[in-house]
Amino acid sequence: MEAIAKKIVKGGEFLIKETEAQQVFIPEEFSEEQRMVAQTCQDFLEKEVYPRLDEIDSMKNPDLMPSLMDKAGELGLLGTSVPEQYGGFGMNFNTSMLVTDVIGAGHSFAVALSAHTGIGTLPILYYGNDEQKAKYLPKLASGEWKAAYCLTEPDSGSDANSGKTKAVLSADGKHYVLNGQKMWITNGGFADVYIVFAKIDNDKNLSAFIVERAFGGITMNEEEKKMGIKGSSTRQIFFNDCQVPVENLLSSRENGFKIAVNILNIGRIKLGAAAIGASKRVVNHAVNYANERKQFGISISRFGAIKHKLGEMATKIYVTESASYRVGQNIDDTIEAFIAGGMPEAEAKLKGVEQFAIECAIMKVHGSEVLDYVVDEGVQIYGGMGYSADAPMDRAYRDARINRIFEGTNEINRLLAIDMILKRAMKGELDLMGPAMAVSKEIMSIPEMGEEEEGLFAAEKKVLRNLKKAVLMVSGAAVQKFLQKLSHEQEIIMNIADMLIEVYVIESALLRTEKLVSTRGQEACSYQIDMAKLYMNDAVEKINIAGKNAINSFADGDEQRVMLMGLKRFTKIVPINPKETRRRIADHMIAENKYTF
Numbered sequence: 349m350e351a352i353a354k355k356i357v358k359g360g361e362f363l364i365k366e367t368e369a370q371q372v373f374i375p376e377e378f379s380e381e382q383r384m385v386a387q388t389c390q391d392f393l394e395k396e397v398y399p400r401l402d403e404i405d406s407m408k409n410p411d412l413m414p415s416l417m418d419k420a421g422e423l424g425l426l427g428t429s430v431p432e433q434y435g436g437f438g439m440n441f442n443t444s445m446l447v448t449d450v451i452g453a454g455h456s457f458a459v460a461l462s463a464h465t466g467i468g469t470l471p472i473l474y475y476g477n478d479e480q481k482a483k484y485l486p487k488l489a490s491g492e493w494k495a496a497y498c499l500t501e502p503d504s505g506s507d508a509n510s511g512k513t514k515a516v517l518s519a520d521g522k523h524y525v526l527n528g529q530k531m532w533i534t535n536g537g538f539a540d541v542y543i544v545f546a547k548i549d550n551d552k553n554l555s556a557f558i559v560e561r562a563f564g565g566i567t568m569n570e571e572e573k574k575m576g577i578k579g580s581s582t583r584q585i586f587f588n589d590c591q592v593p594v595e596n597l598l599s600s601r602e603n604g605f606k607i608a609v610n611i612l613n614i615g616r617i618k619l620g621a622a623a624i625g626a627s628k629r630v631v632n633h634a635v636n637y638a639n640e641r642k643q644f645g646i647s648i649s650r651f652g653a654i655k656h657k658l659g660e661m662a663t664k665i666y667v668t669e670s671a672s673y674r675v676g677q678n679i680d681d682t683i684e685a686f687i688a689g690g691m692p693e694a695e696a697k698l699k700g701v702e703q704f705a706i707e708c709a710i711m712k713v714h715g716s717e718v719l720d721y722v723v724d725e726g727v728q729i730y731g732g733m734g735y736s737a738d739a740p741m742d743r744a745y746r747d748a749r750i751n752r753i754f755e756g757t758n759e760i761n762r763l764l765a766i767d768m769i770l771k772r773a774m775k776g777e778l779d780l781m782g783p784a785m786a787v788s789k790e791i792m793s794i795p796e797m798g799e800e801e802e803g804l805f806a807a808e809k810k811v812l813r814n815l816k817k818a819v820l821m822v823s824g825a826a827v828q829k830f831l832q833k834l835s836h837e838q839e840i841i842m843n844i845a846d847m848l849i850e851v852y853v854i855e856s857a858l859l860r861t862e863k864l865v866s867t868r869g870q871e872a873c874s875y876q877i878d879m880a881k882l883y884m885n886d887a888v889e890k891i892n893i894a895g896k897n898a899i900n901s902f903a904d905g906d907e908q909r910v911m912l913m914g915l916k917r918f919t920k921i922v923p924i925n926p927k928e929t930r931r932r933i934a935d936h937m938i939a940e941n942k943y944t945f
Contacts, residue, residue, distance in 0.1 A: 357678050359704040360769045362852055363816055364783045366809075369862035373442065373677030375669055376864060382443050388423055389450035397457045401743065404456050404579035407571055413460055413581060414494060414538045421491020425451070426465055430473060431693075434485035441683065441700070442676035445621045449672075452622030453629035455747050456579030463534040464488070466618055467611050468495025471543045471556060474698050475599040475607055480558060484541060496539035498530040498559075498585060499608055506760050509554055509605045513546040513587065517594070524548065524557065524597065526565070526590040536583030537571060544587070545604045554604030558596045565590030576746030613701050615755040617679075617708040620715030621672050623751060626744070627665045627722040631943040633740050634658065634729045639941055641731075648729075649938045652927070657725045658937055659930025663879040664718040666945050671856035672715065675707040706768045709761040710849050716751035716758060723748045762845035763838060769848070770827065770834075784824030787817045791914030804865055804877075805858050808884055811921050812855055815891055818918035819847045822898050825911060829902050843898035850887040850894075857883055875936050875945060882929045885921065892919040 357371070378386070396419055397404070404412060420426055429444045430436025444465075451458050469488045472480055487493040504510040513528025526546055533542075542559045559566075569584040599607060635658060638649035648654050683700035687693055701708065727734035727741045734741040752758045773780035823844045830837055861880040865873045895915045903911055937944055 357681070358778065359678075360706040360772055360778050362707075362855060363769070363819060363848065364779060366813070367855065367859060369859045369866065372674045372856070372859045372863060374860045374863050375673050376867075378446065382446055385428075385439070385443060386446050386450050389425060389447055392420060392423060392425065393451070393454050393457075397454045401455060401579075405743070407579060407581075410537065413457070413579065416457055417460060417464065417494055418491045420461060421489070425461065426469075426491050427489030429465065430469065430485055430489040434481060434489060436485070436489040441679045441697075442673060445618065445672065445676040448618045449621040449625045449669075452625030454625075455743060456577045458622055458626070459577050459580040460535055462615075462618060462622060463497065464495045466615050467497035468535065468539070468541070468543060470614060471497075471598060471607055471611055472558060474610070474694050475556070475603075476558070479595065480598070484558065488541070493540040494535055494538055495541045495543070496533050496535040497611075498533050498536075498542050498544040500532050501529060502531055506757060508545070508608055511545060511547065511554060513544070515546040515548045515555065515557065515592070517548070518591070521594065523591040523593055526557065526559065526587040526592055528587050529584065530587075531584045532572070533583050533585050535581055536568060536585050537581035542566075542585070543598070544592075545608060546587075548601055551602050553602040554608065555601050556598040556604035556607045557592050558598055559587075559590065559592050563590055563592060574750075576743070576749055578746075610698055610702055612755055613705045613708045616712035616761065617672070617675060617701075617704075619751060619755050620668065620708075620711030621676075623715035623719040623748075624665060624669050624672060626748065627661070627668070627719050628943045630719075630722050630726040630741070630744050631658070631661050631665065631937070633744075634661070634726045635937050635943070636941055637730055637733075639938060649934075652931070654729060655931045655934035655938075656927070657729055658934040659882070659932075661722045661725055662933050662937060662943060662945060663882050663930075664721060665943065666876070666879045667853045667857040667883045668711075668715050668718045670860035671707075671853045672711055674856045674859070675704055675711060678707070679704050706765050706772075707852065709756075709765040709768070710852050712755055713758045713761050713765075713845075714849055714853055716748075716754075719748045719751060759838075759842065762842045762849075763835075765848060766823070766841045766845050767835070770823075780820065780824070783817075784820045787820045787914075788824060790817070791821060791910055791917070804870065805862055805880070807922060808858055808881065811884065811888065812851070812858065814918040814920070815847075815851050815854070815888065818891060818895055818915055819844065819851055821911060821914055821918070822847065822895050825907070826898065826902060837902070840898050840901050843894040843901070846894040847891045847898075850891050854884050854887050875933055878929045878933055879945070881924050882926060882933070885924050885926060885929075888919050888921045892916075895919070 396416055403409065424437055425447065427436030428439050428447050431438045448462060451461055472484050488495055499508055501511045501513065515524040515526050518525055528546060540561050544557045544559045545554045546557065548555050565588045567586045567588065572582040574582060638654050639647050641648045679700045682703050683696045686696035686699055723745045727745050730739055730741050733739045736742060772778040826834060826840055826844065857880040861873060861876045864876055892915060899908060899911045899915065
């Protein structure tokens, strides 16, 4: 029954349903084989990437990144998601997440590998016909050919479907003649294969094409000079009467926008996973430096201000990791259920990710913002050395900043998360109205004094249920107030998104910790319990502030007063001692001289 229960989880459902701890996957459950894959990735970074970070960033050797990709291909790191019949390993979604997580600490190399294995390869894997898969996937899995993804244009970023690149069928009907300009193309300088989005004739929607560099008619600008990820090849690419064989149309005409959206869902959750690996590496450096650096005769790791930072950094990473692999397993379970129901594998994989598009957007936002926090505090712990290009924080700080823009800006992803959840409610896929109406009745009534529950996290779970009510109350009232015009109230939508994001990661951290305690015992999980409670303690305040800002932006009079009272009721929490909690977490890392969770 447990396996069946897992498979019927729906994206966005967490807001209106309780999840049992035994239903979620936790990183501690990775198999020996999966851990070996992760170790292979770690060893590759240690041997091939970290010793050459300056050389990679200098871009003086244009063959360096392609050669690193070749070596990664020899180890199978480019074929994790590619089926065995095409030369890959055919591993599940959560294993590909693990690879992305570990490689995420690889700076510019991580960007190159992610672009190749994700947005470069997956459109062919998921949308290609048998001939296209047979021709391209083996070479992409081995690294013989490198891939890039050409969507963004000078005048079309977030509004991807407004692209102006055109494809016109040749007179003999054998080729599409491609003309247009693409920019910010990762791997553009060395890619052999491009997934290019263009409109055929005057179509309303984009189509997608598999374009080989060898087709000709492709020119490009010099490498972009960037704030960070300097070693990642980023080019503007021009298509000038580029002749693409008609058989290289990917999927069907005008299906390009759907391809772009679905592949970006995968890119989003993978970016959140990559942020975990990058964050852990920064914390390892920060702990190590804090132990070595002495001021006033003692290591700075003994100062409370430094412990505060280390404890907070670790806590944020722990909850991000908890939520990321929870979603990854949900996706895997859904894919398996679709396949069991007779759906073709490629379609099942797409539909599985699409089902959790809301959580993909959540993890992209949360992961990238946690990494930003971690690198900023990493610089601060290093002090003056943090600002030096000779120390590791300089590169980490600059490289992190792009992640809030990649794969759709965090603002767009916040708007999308709420838009998607409301659209599913309108379609009847999620019953938001019933719970929202129940909450609106509840805030008008006198609170009932129920019996106190017992057990680990009983109090926290009660708070969690109330936090979900807070989201339902604010979002329900906003929908009633603005109806179809809610999309124009971006500030309010982003407030609600912030509430939703915090609820999801709080719940994920509690569930992971509860499941861990069930196998290891409470004493062995004391630090994880600390992190779950500490994160919740602070996140409740964030939800309260976001809720107030939303309510005060659209309500007044009695409605405003009642909702603010309801919000106050729903964001009550028994306080913990945050100073001592952070110190316990930090002291454990300081003693081990690394991130230990």
